[in-house]
Amino acid sequence: MRWLEFDSLVNARDVGGTPTVDGDIIRPGRLLRSDNLQGLTRADIDRLLELRVSDVIDLRSTFEVHHEGPGPLVGxxxxxxxxxxxIPEQYDRDEVNDTADVLPDGRTEAADIRRDKRGNELPGRALPFSGYQPSIRVQDKFASTYLSFLNERPESVLAALRAIAYAPGAALVHCAAGKDRTGTAVALSLVLAGAEPGAVVEDYAASSERMQLIVDRLIVSETYRENLSGRPLESHMTRPETMRAFLEYAESEHGGVERMLLRMGWTEADTAAMRVKLRG
Structure with missing residues (x-):
């Protein structure tokens, strides 16, 4: 794993170099991860193109995408x-991903919508993890959330993994902070490619090194400010025990990550494609 430096991104890295269980490594330049791309500069875009990024996998909620606006790479x-x-959202009810349909379940009544003095809707419970109750519970609350992604949005998880596996160039995965949703997708990808579980945990935990920079970057956005203000930095950390709990659940309940995903609609051909993608 190596950190990637950009003008705007503070949690960007290449997972290349991650060791595998059979003594190989994940190839550099295949899978990148980062925080939100919303503030990319011209130099940042040029850098991503130099890194041969062909596919960006954006794991933010529709609410976030709507309120943050289109990113510099769109188009x-x-x-x-x-x-x-x-994240489960209102559009799940009819399985139509409508960008105008930005409110999550449980927040559909007009009285529940908070507005500023100009009548503009304010962010709040619609943000990821704000008041969120996971559908799968283990002792670690963050691991519970990550496991619930797979339980509640399996089609999105599998689609994200396939976008990585079949990308012709480097795949870049991001969300807002680049640590939770991104950490889940990257961990699944690495395990499917045969990465050492300990190394997967290490990559996940690395985001803690940049946590103050991550919070400082997001808190200036109106979309995230209320959710972040007043929270201790410790509450955002990516602890090794979280990813260990996630992987241990997959092993104990399903016989491993691949078997867990196979029950959701993943295929052995998809696994083979991921291995080729990340290991060559």
Whole structure:
């Protein structure tokens, strides 16, 4: 794993170099991860193109995408943007991902919508994890949330993994902070490719090194400010025990990550594609 430096991104890294269980490594330049791409500079975009990024997998909720606006890479001729929300949202009711349908379940009544003095809707419970109750519970609350992504939005999880596995160039996965939703997708990808579980945990935990920078970046956005203000930095950390709990649940309940995903609709051909993608 190596950190990637950009003008705007503070939690960007290449997972290349991650050791595998059979003594190989994940190849550099295949899978990148980062925080939100919303503030990319011209130099940042050039850097991503130099890294041969062909596919961006955006895991933010529709609410976030709607309120943050289109990113600088949207419409770029050399980059495909894939949006797969890991958070249950109102559009799940009819399985139509409508960008105008930005409110999650449980927040559909007009009285529940908070507005500023100009009548504009304010962010709040619609943000990821704000008042969120996971459908799968283990002792670690963050691991419970990550496991619930798979339980509640399996089609989005599998689609994100396939976008990584079949990307012709480097795949870049991001959400807002680049630690929870991104951490889940990257961990699944690495395990499918045969990465050492301990190394998967280490990559996940690395985001803690940049946590103050991550919070400082997001808190200036009106979309995230209320959710972040007043919270201790410790509450955001990516602890090793969280990813260990996630992987241990997959093993104890399903016989491993691949078997867990196979029950959701993943295929052995998809696994083979992921291994080729990340290991060559």
């Amino acid at each position: 770029h001729p050399r980059v495909r943007i894939h949006h797969f929300s890991f």
